[in-house]
Amino acid sequence: MTALEAVAVHLPPVAEPIELVGARLGLTDRQVRLFRRFHGLDQVRVDHDGDLTDLLTAAATALAPLRKNAHRVKYVLHARSLPIAAPYPHNPLHEVLGRLGLTHARAFTITHHACAGSLLALDVAGRLLAADPDPEALALILAGEKTFTRDARIVPDTALFGEGAAACLVRAEGEHDRVLSYAVDQHGEFDGRLADDPELLARYQRSYPELVIAVMEAALNEAGESWESIRLLLPHNVNQISWQRICRQIGYPPEQMVLDNVPAVGHSFAADILINHHTATGRGLLRRGDRYLVAASGLGATFAAMVLQH
Amino acid sequence: MRVRGPLPATTLPRTASPLRLTAAHALDLAGNSPLAADPDLRTFTADLVRRYGLPLDEDALTGARGQSYTALGELVVRQLVDPGRPVDLLVLVYASPDVRPGQAVATQLSGVCPGEPLSFAVCDEGVAGTFSALAVADAYARTGGARRALLIVVEQAHLHHRPHRAARLPDRHSAAALLWETESGGRPLQLLRSANDVRSGHVMGALHELCAELPAGALLVLGPGLVEEAAPGGVESRRARTGSPYTGGWAALGEALADPGLAGRPLALADREPETGRLDLACWAPQEPPE
Numbered sequence: 279m280t281a282l283e284a285v286a287v288h289l290p291p292v293a294e295p296i297e298l299v300g301a302r303l304g305l306t307d308r309q310v311r312l313f314r315r316f317h318g319l320d321q322v323r324v325d326h327d328g329d330l331t332d333l334l335t336a337a338a339t340a341l342a343p344l345r346k347n348a349h350r351v352k353y354v355l356h357a358r359s360l361p362i363a364a365p366y367p368h369n370p371l372h373e374v375l376g377r378l379g380l381t382h383a384r385a386f387t388i389t390h391h392a393c394a395g396s397l398l399a400l401d402v403a404g405r406l407l408a409a410d411p412d413p414e415a416l417a418l419i420l421a422g423e424k425t426f427t428r429d430a431r432i433v434p435d436t437a438l439f440g441e442g443a444a445a446c447l448v449r450a451e452g453e454h455d456r457v458l459s460y461a462v463d464q465h466g467e468f469d470g471r472l473a474d475d476p477e478l479l480a481r482y483q484r485s486y487p488e489l490v491i492a493v494m495e496a497a498l499n500e501a502g503e504s505w506e507s508i509r510l511l512l513p514h515n516v517n518q519i520s521w522q523r524i525c526r527q528i529g530y531p532p533e534q535m536v537l538d539n540v541p542a543v544g545h546s547f548a549a550d551i552l553i554n555h556h557t558a559t560g561r562g563l564l565r566r567g568d569r570y571l572v573a574a575s576g577l578g579a580t581f582a583a584m585v586l587q588h
Numbered sequence: 589m590r591v592r593g594p595l596p597a598t599t600l601p602r603t604a605s606p607l608r609l610t611a612a613h614a615l616d617l618a619g620n621s622p623l624a625a626d627p628d629l630r631t632f633t634a635d636l637v638r639r640y641g642l643p644l645d646e647d648a649l650t651g652a653r654g655q656s657y658t659a660l661g662e663l664v665v666r667q668l669v670d671p672g673r674p675v676d677l678l679v680l681v682y683a684s685p686d687v688r689p690g691q692a693v694a695t696q697l698s699g700v701c702p703g704e705p706l707s708f709a710v711c712d713e714g715v716a717g718t719f720s721a722l723a724v725a726d727a728y729a730r731t732g733g734a735r736r737a738l739l740i741v742v743e744q745a746h747l748h749h750r751p752h753r754a755a756r757l758p759d760r761h762s763a764a765a766l767l768w769e770t771e772s773g774g775r776p777l778q779l780l781r782s783a784n785d786v787r788s789g790h791v792m793g794a795l796h797e798l799c800a801e802l803p804a805g806a807l808l809v810l811g812p813g814l815v816e817e818a819a820p821g822g823v824e825s826r827r828a829r830t831g832s833p834y835t836g837g838w839a840a841l842g843e844a845l846a847d848p849g850l851a852g853r854p855l856a857l858a859d860r861e862p863e864t865g866r867l868d869l870a871c872w873a874p875q876e877p878p879e
């Protein structure tokens with residue numbers, strides 16, 4: 279079954295305090311205080327000099343096993359929140375392939391699941407590899423985006439975006455980290471510009487916890503797991519308060535959830551769950567055989583969860 | 589909600605694709621979308637091009653030109669998908685930007701498509717994107733993820749910035765959609781091949797090499813990306829219209845599919861994305877009657 283061979287992360291060197299980000303966005307002092315005290319945000323990682331090609335190349339370059347396995351990479355998928363990320367016909371993804379010597383691979387962007395897109399990319403990559411006649415074939419998933427416009431900098435009253443990036447090598451079969459289940463729930467009725475539509479924002483915020491919990495429990499059920507058997511929850515880094523509330527609602531211990539990157543990195547679009555996976559393994563929070571759950575939601579709206587075995 | 593468990597082991601040896609092309613539909617949509625007049629389009633485009641130092645296209649912005657991929661997609665869904673035959677998977681493909689660039693169109697389309705399928709979009713691969721979507725649909729069908737899949741490719745005619753170099757753009761707003769089923773009937777997907785980094789001057793040789801695998805009697809549709817290439821010898825071919833760089837090949841394939849005189853012959857489509865040099869070929873067996 280689908281396995282994550284390796285995960286790497288690139289965090290841009292600049293960490294901007296949210297007060298600076300808020301000032302650029304024209305937020306009031308009260309709004310910024312709300313982000314800091316209530317949502318648990320502190321700083322966001324950004325790179326004012328580099329472009330998307332630089333960002334994704336840096337993430338892939340950090341993936342040490344990629345160098346000696348580049349010839350095995352048959353598919354490259356950019357899991358992206360924003361449907362458009364560069365002025366046509368600029369194509370950062372294919373520029374990355376050129377820099378990495380991967381032009382032999384079939385490469386495309388997977389989008390319209392917003393920040394839940396990396397879970398979808400894992401599903402698509404897993405299926406492409408499972409159907410591929412070459413059992414040694416690999417897929418490379420890239421995630422990470424530039425905060426180039428207001429909608430890519432802020433979700434009103436909810437999150438501030440950062441430019442963390444990640445890369446992940448996927449194979450059809452492997453000992454770890456194996457994908458046991460995937461659940462995804464799409465709700466087009468929430469598509470729209472939340473910044474301009476307070477009623478839509480309110481409806482989305484009201485429905486959010488219930489829909490997140492439902493998709494996580496569907497993934498658990500499919501994998502034959504329960505909250506008691508899940509060692510770790512790796513959520514997307516939208517903020518701390520929403521996940522703490524969800525933990526209270528389901529009775530899951532909040533200390534078994536990786537939220538460290540919310541204040542340290544910012545909500546890095548679809549890269550969050552890979553960044554948090556890297557943090558969890560780097561800190562030794564997972565032992566061989568542990569089951570863990572990753573969960574994300576994306577504006578538009580998509581809710582997704584996946585159970586994996588370390 | 590769509591839920592799946594562990595994927596099966598790699599399917600070796602590779603068996604024939606379960607996907608059968610059962611219907612296709614293409615359309616053009618005249619006029620501009622009201623979304624082209626949304627001031628957010630100017631804001632987004634200005635932010636998008638800033639780093640690249642590109643100017644806005646004031647004529648396109650003030651003229652509110654452009655069409656919506658949601659509008660195009662909804663039209664083909666309504667015209668192609670029978671509510672009695674729900675779809676499990678919907679893949680939207682585009683290369684050039686939507687007039688509403690931030691919208692999760694595929695998610696919207698899932699809401700109007702019978703079956704409320706898992707839906708997502710594939711982009712940044714030019715004309716090769718639809719061949720990738722076909723490979724993705726094939727992979728979902730092989731791994732129990734889809735019994736019925738809908739691929740939709742869309743293109744609209746206007747950019748709202750001035751590109752840094754000549755860019756392939758359609759001369760109209762169009763959509764082409766292909767319906768795939770795994771049960772019976774239709775045309776089984778027989779062949780999906782590609783060659784990468786095929787540079788100008790080498791296209792004919794690479795195309796000839798790929799076409800050597802075509803079954804006897806196949807009719808080959810040459811996509812718009814092959815407009816400058818001579819037709820390969822030894823196989824009957826016809827050309828797609830070049831004014832629709834991303835939908836044209838699939839629309840021409842749909843026309844051939846609807847031609848009862850071609851029902852007994854294999855159909856093939858080849859196209860090349862000039863930006864990346866990827867050359868793709870797909871072939872479908874003769875029409876089979878439903879069981």
